[in-house]
Amino acid sequence: MKENLAPGVWRLEAGEALPAWVTRLDRTAFGSPWKAPADHEALWLIPELAFARWACIPAAGEAELLRIAVSPEARGQGLGRTLLEACQRELADAGMTQLFLEVRAANASAIRLYRACGWKPVGRRPGYYPDGEDATLYQRTASEPH
Numbered sequence: 001m002k003e004n005l006a007p008g009v010w011r012l013e014a015g016e017a018l019p020a021w022v023t024r025l026d027r028t029a030f031g032s033p034w035k036a037p038a039d040h041e042a043l044w045l046i047p048e049l050a051f052a053r054w055a056c057i058p059a060a061g062e063a064e065l066l067r068i069a070v071s072p073e074a075r076g077q078g079l080g081r082t083l084l085e086a087c088q089r090e091l092a093d094a095g096m097t098q099l100f101l102e103v104r105a106a107n108a109s110a111i112r113l114y115r116a117c118g119w120k121p122v123g124r125r126p127g128y129y130p131d132g133e134d135a136t137l138y139q140r141t142a143s144e145p146h
């Protein structure tokens with residue numbers, strides 16, 4: 001793993017195995033763990049406490065936040081914000097210009113986090129999730145100051 005500019009935030013290098021705690025937290029937060037990261041994906045971690053998984057399209061200068069999660073006992077202490085801001089900085093340094101994400105319309109704590117980090121709602125996808133809930137699409141310019 002490689003330490004990010006922010007102390008305590010690490011990036012999983014290509015080819016490194018997904019740590020077991022990430023799989024456990026993925027299951028706790030989302031009900032099921034995602035598969036191993038693909039080549040175009042990037043994962044940032046605060047070890048044992050939080051992860052953020054992104055898909056990158058370098059040719060387009062775009063990246064999409066696929067999942068972010070903080071351990072339940074560590075929520076509300078600023079870790080989500082530290083992690084997200086560290087990702088945003090490193091993606092901007094890597095040449096990404098536009099960042100995107102989708103979030104469940106009723107996920108108030110995630111929406112608070114995204115708004116606090118400068119994300120703006122730009123669209124809605126009705127019935128996007130398998131249970132019928134709408135997704136709200138958020139966007140942020142990667143290099144915008146925090």
Ligand SMILES: CC(C)(COP(=O)(O)OP(=O)(O)OC[C@H]1O[C@@H](n2cnc3c(N)ncnc32)[C@H](O)[C@@H]1OP(=O)(O)O)[C@@H](O)C(=O)NCCC(=O)NCCS
Binds near residue numbers: 069070079114
């Ligand atoms: C969403 C999540 C990542 C937030 O992480 P966190 O570490 O608790 O967030 P932070 O403590 O950094 O808070 C960031 C901002 O969001 C706000 N916030 C976060 N959780 C909140 C809550 N439950 N209620 C109210 N505000 C909340 C904080 O006030 C803070 O704003 P501020 O900096 O202006 O005060 C975390 O709740 C989580 O893992 N949820 C389950 C997984 C999930 O839903 N992920 C998002 C979809 S991919």
